[in-house]
Amino acid sequence: MKRINLFTVFLFLSTMTIAQTAPPADLGSIQQNFKKLNTLGSVLYVAAHPDDENTRLLAYLAQEKHYRTGYLSLTRGDGGQNLIGNEQSELLGLIRTQELLAARKIDGAEQFFTRANDFGFSKGPEETLKIWDKEKVLGDVVWVIRKFRPDVIICRFPTTGEGGHGHHTSSAILAQEAFTAAADPSRYPEQLKYVKPWQAKRLLWNTFSFGSVNTTAADQFKIDVGTYNPTLGKSYGEIAAESRSNHKTQGFGAAKQRGEAFEYFKTILGEAPQNDLMEGVETTWKRVKDGESIGASIGIIRKNFDIEAPEKSVPALVTLLSKVEKTSDVYWREQKIKELSELIAACAGLWFESYSTEPTYAIGDSISVNTQVIVRSAVPVKIIRTSLLNYDSDYAPVAYANPGNISRNVLKFLNVKFKADEITQPYWLKFPHGIGSYNTGFLDETGFVEQKTLPQNLQETVYTDFNISNQVIEIGRPINYKFTDPVRGEVYQPLEITPPVTANIVNQDYIFNARQPQTVQVKLKSFTQASGDISIKPIAGWKISPEKIDFDGKTKNDEWTVAFTVTPTDNKPKTSQLEVVTTANGKLFSVGLRRIRYDHIPAITLFPPSVAKLVNIDLKTAGKKIGYIAGAGDLMPEALRQVGYDVHMLSESEIMNTDLSVYDAIITGVRAYNVNERLTYEQPKLMDYVKNGGNLVVQYNNNAGLVVKQIGPYPFRVVNQRVTDEDAAITILDQQNPVLNYPNKITQDDFKSWIQERGLYYVSDIDPQYKAVFQMNDKGEAPLNGALITGDYGKGRFVYTSLAFFRELPAGVPGAYRLFVNLLSKPGNAL
CATH class of the missing domain: 2.60.40.10 (Immunoglobulins)
Known part of the structure; x- marks a missing residue:
């Protein structure tokens, strides 16, 4: 018998980190996998954030062209907004990482990251690359290129700034430099212990038409990616919508698109394509030495494939596997061994998975893992052994149980045990980090270098050796915990080690x-x-x-x-x-x-x-009882309770039917006028509250998708303007305004130690009946006065603020507390 080792560590991790159980084995998936098996080409898409990727193009490349397709997001999206909860910063980055992985499961691409941290909106690449530490992040991009070995690299954004965000432009700059650096052995030579230099054929910019910005042109190379895939029963516009709709924190639910849809490309480096994206790249088995016979064999197997009896193809596939194992191209050999082994399992009706018996274990505990195996065809399959791959040591068997033949359609159980020795902390959060990047450099010293650009931790994995047609084939399954939820049914979740x-x-x-x-x-x-x-x-x-x-x-x-x-x-x-x-x-x-x-x-x-x-801090308060109207999610109520306020979350019924005058102030949460459609009907009651002597404080809203035409008692317009420098100088325009004097005297010291930004989505076209309190700007830009406006209305006061209090108060910024308390403290509402 001949024993075939299925995975190298990297190839396994780059795909199985997103798996929850055994891969699909339906006829459509088998047919798709046959096509992929016969394709030897790869494409890497590069952008800055989760949700920047072109999911329609990724789906087309992965599932129509069958290229190995990857998306490199330079950041995890930590600095974005959250429309479904109150998680911010690192916690939001964790959620958006998983949203990307959920998207990749649908469109078929793989996912990678760099160490760069999304520190918030940046207006230019100079600031971005300085904060990120350009050379380190560039090294990560080079590493991914050398590991993934893309034939073609595609950028979402240009280097010339049309993408708007400084992170966007930076992603294109880094991709362009990495295209050349990855092929140069003098650049990042320490990586060559693990990888070899790699030169992609071309670097393209996937031009776009977003709103008023159209960078496409008739003379650009284009591809119709609106194709319908009859095997999947969907077009790539439909698949893309399903993929993109996983970005729920960003409110990116998308409608399914049908019909032709062109993607346009501009060549940045390398040979420009004329008729095909992979022009000049051999994407068949001719790519490897003596590979033509393998391609021919795949063609014969596909021609003879019986959809009523897929297991008839197993002997030929096993013979093919022995040929693939002898190919000299290590990269494609290992990739295709992985694909072919899973295809053999699918055709044989072999299904198996591994799961822990408990959801949580502490360091030092013995973890018991069950593996379920079943063969649902007449193909004779025998289990040789089960073993565990522990990433802290070399590959070694840990335990065995119940090896032997598997009876057709009879579920068989196996068991391995291992000792929990490290908590399951996300690897990029193990060590303290600065504002610009996560500390992943330790990976080089501890032997986890393979992990440093992957979406999540290396998983403990159970491997099972199967004898199929006199070949020993080793296939791994990551260990998860499986349970049955009375509503959701069978649920898989990652194993916790604490x-x-x-x-x-x-x-x-x-x-x-x-x-x-x-x-x-x-x-x-x-x-x-x-x-x-x-x-x-x-x-x-x-x-x-x-x-x-x-x-x-x-x-x-x-x-x-x-x-x-x-x-x-x-x-x-x-x-x-x-x-x-x-x-x-x-x-x-x-x-x-x-x-x-x-x-x-x-x-x-x-x-x-x-x-x-x-x-x-030196903090005085006036007023006690606060009503809070929830928005997209923030931690402001908890922060205000810390300084003694009685914060009550207002329901629609309470707004419409109770006496609001009992509240010294009412606050709307961030983006409330974007996400709370009921504010359309509640707005008149809130204006009456102000008119009768109340104090309404409205926090920032996005300028797109407001549910009312006018937020305040007098007109103003929310615009996409912001000040991203958290240390930007503040000019006080209205020194006598009560919000600067009661109950706390606000000075320049109160604007020290702010985090991430001053504010976002400022207002303009401000009615004269409002008073603008501050003026500020980022370096080299015109001053903005729309960060905080106040206006008397009837007996009360209306306040609109675009300052990022939702970040500052939970971070314990003293001056932000003092100023926000003043916004809540209308003179006459003393305790």
Whole structure:
């Protein structure tokens, strides 16, 4: 017998990281896989963010042309908005990563990233590339090109700025430089320990028509990607809509498009195509030495394929596998062995998957993994062994159970066990990082270099060796946890490996306004038998009591809460970091637990640092009771409760039918006038509230898709203008405005230490009955005065603000607290 090793680590990871169970084995998938097996070409698409990719083109390239197709998103979209929840920054990046993977499962492409962090909107590539650290991110792009080896690279955006966002332009600049650098052995030579230089045939720009910007031209190379695929029963416009609609955080649900649809391309580097995207590239088996006979064999097998009995093709496919294994081109040999082995399993009716018996294990626990196997044809299949690939060590068998023949259509169970030795923290969040990029450099030193541009962690994988037609074929399945939900049915979620005990601090920020103590509560959860203690690291300028709290005899899933008293030791304004340290079973940990759950993506688990901010500020408040109208999702209510406000989330019934005058202020959440259609009907009641003496504070809205024609009592227009420099100078236009003087005197010091941006979607065409409070601008741009406007209406006050309070308050920015409290504090509403 001959034993064939199915995967190299990279080839396995680049595809299986998005898998939830066994790949589809229906006749349509088998036919598509035959076509892919006979195609040797690859295309890499490059852009800046999740949702930048052209899903219609990706689907066409992957499923019509059958090229190995990848999307390299330079960032994970951390700086974007969130229309379905209140997660921001890194948490949003985690969600958008999974949305991309969900999209790729539909359009058939693979997904990659660089270490670059989406730090928010950038107006130009100079700023972007400086913050990202251009050379490091360029190295990641070069790495992906050398690993993926694309014949053609396609950019979504040009280097000349028509893409608008500085990240967009930067993605094109980096792709253009990487096109040449990837082929140069003197560039990033440290990578050559793992990969070889690679020269793509051409670099193209996929020109576009977005709104008023049209970069397409009649003389550009074009492809009709509106083709209908009868095997799939869909056009690529339909597939693209399904793929793109996974970007739910961005509100990108898309209508299905049918009929011809052209994509246009401009050649940036390399030979310009005249008639075909792959012109000058051999994409058949002629590409490899002695490959013509393999291509011929595939043609014969396809011609003789019996849709009523796919298993009849198995002997010929196994013979073909032995030929493919002898080809000299390592890259295509390993890629095609993977594809062919799965095709053999599908034709043989061989289905199997691996899943843990429990959803969560702690470090040191023994993890029990079941593998279910069934053969639903007459093809004789025998299990030789099951084993585990652990990425901390060389490939080695861990355990065996119940090998032997498999009876037709009889489910067989196998089992392997291994020891949990590392928490399942997303690899790019394991170490602290700066504003511009994640810290993934450690991967080179720890042997995880293969992982550094992949969408998520390397998964523990169970491999099973099958004897099929006297060939031993090894196929792997990633380990997930499987359970049955009474509503959703069978559900797969990633396996969680945790510390023995996690410690979640109840609040993200603790705001101190005097030398009065506050109670800091910590919620602990054990995931195994544990004993130890919990403490807060000493902090200069703060007194903490008690020094530590012991715990003993905790068992799996125990939860308990402890409390510390924290007191500032002087009245000086300051911001400090509080860190909780847990000693469990003799080892130190300082992480909490965060789970993110949405139905359209797999469950996400991470272990954020167990830290909080202590902010000692000079803050006066006036008014107490706040009504809050939810928008697209933010953390403002929690932040306001931290400084003593009674925040009540208002329902439509309460807005329409109750006395709103009991509220000292009413706030609308971010983008409320974009996402809350009921505000069309609630708006008159809110205007009456202001007219009768109320104080309405409206936070920023997008200029597209407003549900009302006029947000305030007098006209103004929301426009796509912003100030992205969080340190941009502030000019005060209306020094006597109450929002600058009551109850806190606002000065330039209050604009220090802001994060990500000053504000977004400012207003213009401001009615004279409003007063503009500030003027500001990014470097080299005209001043903007639409960040904050106030206007008296009847007995009350209307405030519209585009300042990014929704970022600043949850981050504990002192001056932002002082200013926002002033917006809520209409003179006469004193406590």
